[in-house]
Structure formats: C-alpha cells, structure tokens
Amino acid sequence: MSDLLLKLRDLHTDIGQYHILHGVDLEVPRGQVTMLLGRNGAGKTTTLRSIMGILPPHRGAVTLDGRAVTGLNSALIARQGVALVPEDMGIFANLTVEENLTLASLDGPPDPKRLERIFTAFPALRTFWKGRAGTLSGGQKQMLSVARAMISERRLYLIDEPSKGLAPAIVSTLAKALRELKSEGATILMVEQNFRLAKALGDRAAVMDNGRVIWSGAMADLASAPDLQSRLMGLSLEDHT
Amino acid sequence: MLKSVFSGSGPGSKLLIVLALIVFLGLALTPFLFSGTRAMETGAKIAIFIVLVASYDLLLGYTGIVSFAHTVFFGFGAYGVALATQRMGSGWDALALGTLGGVALSVVLAFGVAMFSLRVRAIFFAMITMAVASAIAVLVSQLSWLTGGEDGMNIKIPRELTPAFRMDLEIFGTKITGRVLNYYLVFFSAFALFLLMLRVVSSPFGRVLQAIRENPFRAEAIGYRVVVYRTVATCLSAAIAALAGALFAIWLRYVGPDTTLSAELMIDILLMVVIGGMGTLWGAVLGAAIFVLAQSYLQVLMAQGAAATAALPLIPDLLNPDRWLLWLGLLFILSVYFFPTGIVGRLKAVK
Numbered sequence: 229m230s231d232l233l234l235k236l237r238d239l240h241t242d243i244g245q246y247h248i249l250h251g252v253d254l255e256v257p258r259g260q261v262t263m264l265l266g267r268n269g270a271g272k273t274t275t276l277r278s279i280m281g282i283l284p285p286h287r288g289a290v291t292l293d294g295r296a297v298t299g300l301n302s303a304l305i306a307r308q309g310v311a312l313v314p315e316d317m318g319i320f321a322n323l324t325v326e327e328n329l330t331l332a333s334l335d336g337p338p339d340p341k342r343l344e345r346i347f348t349a350f351p352a353l354r355t356f357w358k359g360r361a362g363t364l365s366g367g368q369k370q371m372l373s374v375a376r377a378m379i380s381e382r383r384l385y386l387i388d389e390p391s392k393g394l395a396p397a398i399v400s401t402l403a404k405a406l407r408e409l410k411s412e413g414a415t416i417l418m419v420e421q422n423f424r425l426a427k428a429l430g431d432r433a434a435v436m437d438n439g440r441v442i443w444s445g446a447m448a449d450l451a452s453a454p455d456l457q458s459r460l461m462g463l464s465l466e467d468h469t
Numbered sequence: 470m471l472k473s474v475f476s477g478s479g480p481g482s483k484l485l486i487v488l489a490l491i492v493f494l495g496l497a498l499t500p501f502l503f504s505g506t507r508a509m510e511t512g513a514k515i516a517i518f519i520v521l522v523a524s525y526d527l528l529l530g531y532t533g534i535v536s537f538a539h540t541v542f543f544g545f546g547a548y549g550v551a552l553a554t555q556r557m558g559s560g561w562d563a564l565a566l567g568t569l570g571g572v573a574l575s576v577v578l579a580f581g582v583a584m585f586s587l588r589v590r591a592i593f594f595a596m597i598t599m600a601v602a603s604a605i606a607v608l609v610s611q612l613s614w615l616t617g618g619e620d621g622m623n624i625k626i627p628r629e630l631t632p633a634f635r636m637d638l639e640i641f642g643t644k645i646t647g648r649v650l651n652y653y654l655v656f657f658s659a660f661a662l663f664l665l666m667l668r669v670v671s672s673p674f675g676r677v678l679q680a681i682r683e684n685p686f687r688a689e690a691i692g693y694r695v696v697v698y699r700t701v702a703t704c705l706s707a708a709i710a711a712l713a714g715a716l717f718a719i720w721l722r723y724v725g726p727d728t729t730l731s732a733e734l735m736i737d738i739l740l741m742v743v744i745g746g747m748g749t750l751w752g753a754v755l756g757a758a759i760f761v762l763a764q765s766y767l768q769v770l771m772a773q774g775a776a777a778t779a780a781l782p783l784i785p786d787l788l789n790p791d792r793w794l795l796w797l798g799l800l801f802i803l804s805v806y807f808f809p810t811g812i813v814g815r816l817k818a819v820k
Contacts, residue, residue: 303690303692
C-alpha cells in the first residue's frame with residue numbers, strides 16, 4: 229500500500245451538546261481518491277470539518293503528512309495545503325468570480341496555466357469571470373467552489389457532496405473535472421451519496437455509521453458486493469442511482 | 470487615468486459619477502464660488518466628515534463590524550492637536566506631533582478593544598465599544614485640568630492658517646487669507662485620505678475584508694485569519710478617524726466634548742453611512758454632503774419658506790426655523806424608507 233497523507237485516529241467531535249463522532253479512524257493514502265460513504269447523519273461532513281479545523285475535535289488526532297494538525301485554526305490548516313469544498317459551496321456571493329478565485333489562491337495571483345485548465349473544465353466561469361458570483365446558477369456555483377480548491381496546488385482536497393442537488397449534465401461536468409484532478413495525482417477525500425459517481429472516482433472507500441468508520445477497503449471490493457453494501461449502508465445503492 | 474486614481478473602485482453608475490463630481494468640484498471651489506464664512510465652514514465640515522464617515526464604513530460596510538467608539542478616535546485626534554499646541558505653542562511641529570500622538574493612541578486603544586472583543590459576538594462587541602465611548606466621554610469632561618472639561622480648549626495654530634494672515638493676492642475676487650489656506654489644507658488632506666481608503670478597499674486586503682463580511686467561517690477555511698484581518702481593519706479605521714479629528718481641530722481652532730465625542734455625533738456618523746449607502750465609500754461622500762448641507766442650511770431655507778408663506782395659515786408655523794429638527798428627522802425616515810440600501814445602493818441598482 230502506498231504511503232499515507234492523512235491519518236485520523238480515534239477522533240471525537242461534538243456539535244454543541246451532541247456527540248457526533250465517536251472515535252473515527254481513517255487513513256487516506258497519498259495520490260488516491262478515498263470515498264467517505266454512509267447514511268445521512270453518520271458523521272461524514274463532521275469528519276471533513278474536523279479535519280479542516282472548523283469543528284475542532286475534543287479527542288483524537290489528525291496527522292497530515294506525519295505532522296499533527298489537530299485543533300489548529302482552520303486558516304493555518306488551509307495554509308498547509310488543505311482545501312475544503314463545503315457542502316453549501318460557500319462562495320462569496322457579493323464578490324466576482326475572479327475575486328473568489330483570486331482570494332483562494334493564497335500564494336499570489338492565480339497561475340495562468342491552472343486558470344486555463346479551470347476554464348477548459350468549466351467554461352461558464354470564463355463567461356461570468358467579471359460577474360458577481362451570487363448571480364451564478366446552482367451548478368455554476370458548485371463549479372466555482374470546486375475551482376476555488378483547484379486554483380492552487382493542494383496537498384489534500386476535501387470535497388463534500390459535490391453532486392448534491394445538481395442536474396445530471398452538471399454532475400458529469402464535475403465528475404470529468406474531478407477525474408482529471410485525480411489523474412494528476414491529487415489526494416482527495418470525498419463525501420458522495422451518488423454511488424455511481426463514488427464508484428467511478430474512488431480508489432478506496434470508507435463507510436461510516438453512527439460516528440464511526442465501520443468498514444474500509446478498496447472501492448472495487450465494495451462495488452462488487454451488493455450484500456456488503458446493503459449490510460453497511462442499509463439499502464441497495466445500486467437501485468438508488 | 471481616473472481608474473488608477475480611484476484604484477479601480479470608481480463610483481460605478483453614471484449618475485453617481487456626476488454627483489460625486491459635483492461634490493468634488495463644489496468642495497474644491499467653495500472659497501471662490503460662495504462668499505461668506507458659512508459656506509467655507511460647511512465645505513470644510515463636509516470634507517472632514519467624508520473622511521470620518523468613510524473610515525467608519527471601512528468597519529461597518531467592509532468588515533461588518535458594528536462599533537460605537539468611532540467618535541473616540543475622532544476625539545483623540547482632535548484632543549491630540551489641542552494638547553500639543555497648548556504645551557508647544559502654535560508651530561507646525563506641535564500640529565504634527567499632536568496629530569501623530571492622537572493617531573498612535575487611537576491605534577493602541579483600537580487594538581486593545583479589538584483584542585478584547587472581536588472574538589465575541591457582534592452584539593457584545595457593539596456594547597463594549599459603546600461602554601468605551603461613554604467612559605472616554607465622561608473622562609474627558611471630568612479631567613478638566615487636562616482637557617478643559619465641558620468648556621473644551623481653544624487651539625493656537627500657525628499664523629499662516631488664521632484669518633489674520635493675508636497674502637497680497639486676490640483670485641476671482643476672493644482675498645487669499647490664512648483661512649483659505651487652512652481650508653485647502655483640510656480639503657487636500659481629506660482628498661488624499663479618501664483616495665488612500667479607496668486604495669485599501671480595492672487591494673487584496675480589502676477583498677479579504679469583504680469576504681469576511683460575507684462569510685467569516687469560509688474566509689477562515691480558505692486560509693485567512695479572521696481575527697487578524699478584523700483587528701487590522703479596526704486599527705486602520707481608528708487611525709484615519711483620528712486624522713479626521715486632527716483636521717477638524719485645526720479647522721475649528723477649538724475642541725470640546727460636544728463637537729468630537731458626543732453620542733449625537735456617533736449617531737450622525739451612523740446616519741450618514743446609512744443614508745449614503747454602506748460598503749462603497751462613495752456612500753460616505755454623498756451621505757456626508759447631504760447631511761451636513763441639511764444641518765447647515767435647512768434652517769435658512771425654512772426661514773425663507775416661512776417668510777414667503779407668511780400670509781397663509783399653519784404653513785409658516787410648520788416652516789418655523791425652530792422646527793428644523795422635525796424636518797431633518799422626516800428627511801431621514803423618508804430616505805431610509807425609499808433607499809434601504811442607501812443612495813449609492815439605489816443608484817447602482819438602476820445603472
């Protein structure tokens with residue numbers, strides 16, 4: 229197995245009075261796409277937010293490339309090369325597309341080569357370059373949100389349900405861009421409910437339930453075992469797609 | 470060319486450009502266009518308040534910080550000049566040192582307030598600033614051995630800036646006195662400070678501030694320390710307010726709690742930002758111009774109106790100059806009702 233970029237050990241995170249994560253153990257190998265699967269409320273989004281430092285875990289450790297980043301301020305974690313594409317996209321609606329991307333490029337102005345690649349993947353962003361991001365459609369906002377992560381070289385991409393609520397044509401545009409990102413050797417930890425997309429992109433899978441990782445292994449093993457899927461996630465996902 | 474002067478943050482809509490130009494030319498030519506001291510008083514006050522209100526907008530409009538302590542920094546600048554000239558005499562060095570002292574103290578206090586309270590929720594921050602503001606106002610009025618108390622202090626300024634100084638020079642029928650020179654000191658300083666603020670908001674720093682206003686958590690998650698940016702914005706805004714205060718003191722040659730530290734002044738600043746429009750800086754230009762003009766001339770207009778309608782029932786009573794606050798209040802209610810996003814927000818929407 230290739231070396232690990234990210235390792236979570238016994239992660240416990242609360243939101244207010246609720247215990248959401250009850251000891252998450254997860255390994256994300258470098259240069260691979262790891263899919264985080266599971267029912268709604270299993271703690272997938274909370275896991276991503278805990279890694280990013282938005283919800284600091286009260287127990288356990290997050291190790292990035294051998295260095296502990298547990299409990300660091302999320303800005304500092306971002307500057308270690310971790311980019312989160314949040315579930316709600318989180319674009320800055322009052323700023324232009326250009327400003328959104330420039331802000332996300334932490335080390336100076338955006339690299340023209342990367343920008344060109346983003347434009348090729350998401351032509352709409354070129355069209356609305358000077359327009360306010362708030363006027364974009366839902367799908368375009370998601371593209372901007374993903375593009376914001378792609379604007380600089382990152383060590384780790386955390387992507388939360390990019391396909392949620394989007395039309396199939398836009399989902400396939402996003403899938404193509406993510407596949408390209410993967411082929412460049414990016415390390416991605418992604419939450420995805422759309423099992424077909426998860427299957428197509430993922431190298432590895434981790435299934436969560438009730439605040440823990442209950443199964444992890446190769447995506448292929450999970451994809452080829454419908455009974456395992458229904459045991460882990462409580463429903464046949466093949467029917468669900 | 471203009472684009473680079475405005476640092477790429479121009480007024481935006483055509484009508485707005487025209488209005489901003491009217492304000493600019495009006496202020497630039499006040500000593501020559503209008504006779505009498507009242508016009509110059511009003512012009513200088515508008516110029517200073519544009520800076521003060523814009524610096525407040527830097528906080529409120531660009532960073533989403535509600536602070537009621539802005540008058541404190543304005544006051545520090547003014548009292549800095551007063552104290553320095555009282556001890557060092559009426560030289561330029563006293564003005565410079567007083568201004569710098571006021572700015573430095575403002576930055577220190579702003580930093581302290583920011584450290585204490587930017588971590589708490591907005592409403593608590595607003596309350597803390599309110600407490601600081603009234604504490605300082607009380608302190609200044611009580612420490613009369615230092616500040617002159619409620620009476621305030623008169624300020625001695627260099628002779629070149631006083632009406633007594635006359636040059637043998639007349640332009641368009643206006644004698645160039647020290648008062649005119651003083652006016653242009655205020656005008657050009659205010660203009661430079663406004664351009665500086667435009668530069669700040671269109672810089673990458675200003676972009677981060679806008680991102681923070683919209684979604685602080687997201688700004689943090691893409692790599693910007695929100696606390697650091699908010700603190701820097703607070704200090705910058707305080708420093709500029711102190712500079713405006715110093716200009717005000719030099720212009721008025723007087724400083725007192727009512728003119729620089731009062732709660733009414735704070736409310737005036739808030740109103741000017743809201744009427745002009747938040748988050749554009751150009752709103753400060755229009756807000757301050759309209760507000761100060763109304764403050765200075767509404768009574769005059771009403772007196773004329775009352776005289777003209779003297780024969781009619783009731784109307785002259787309504788237009789009695791003593792009732793000017795009623796009309797000012799009505800103007801505010803109407804402007805907030807019809808321009809909820811401020812005049813600039815409204816103008817930008819119609820383009």
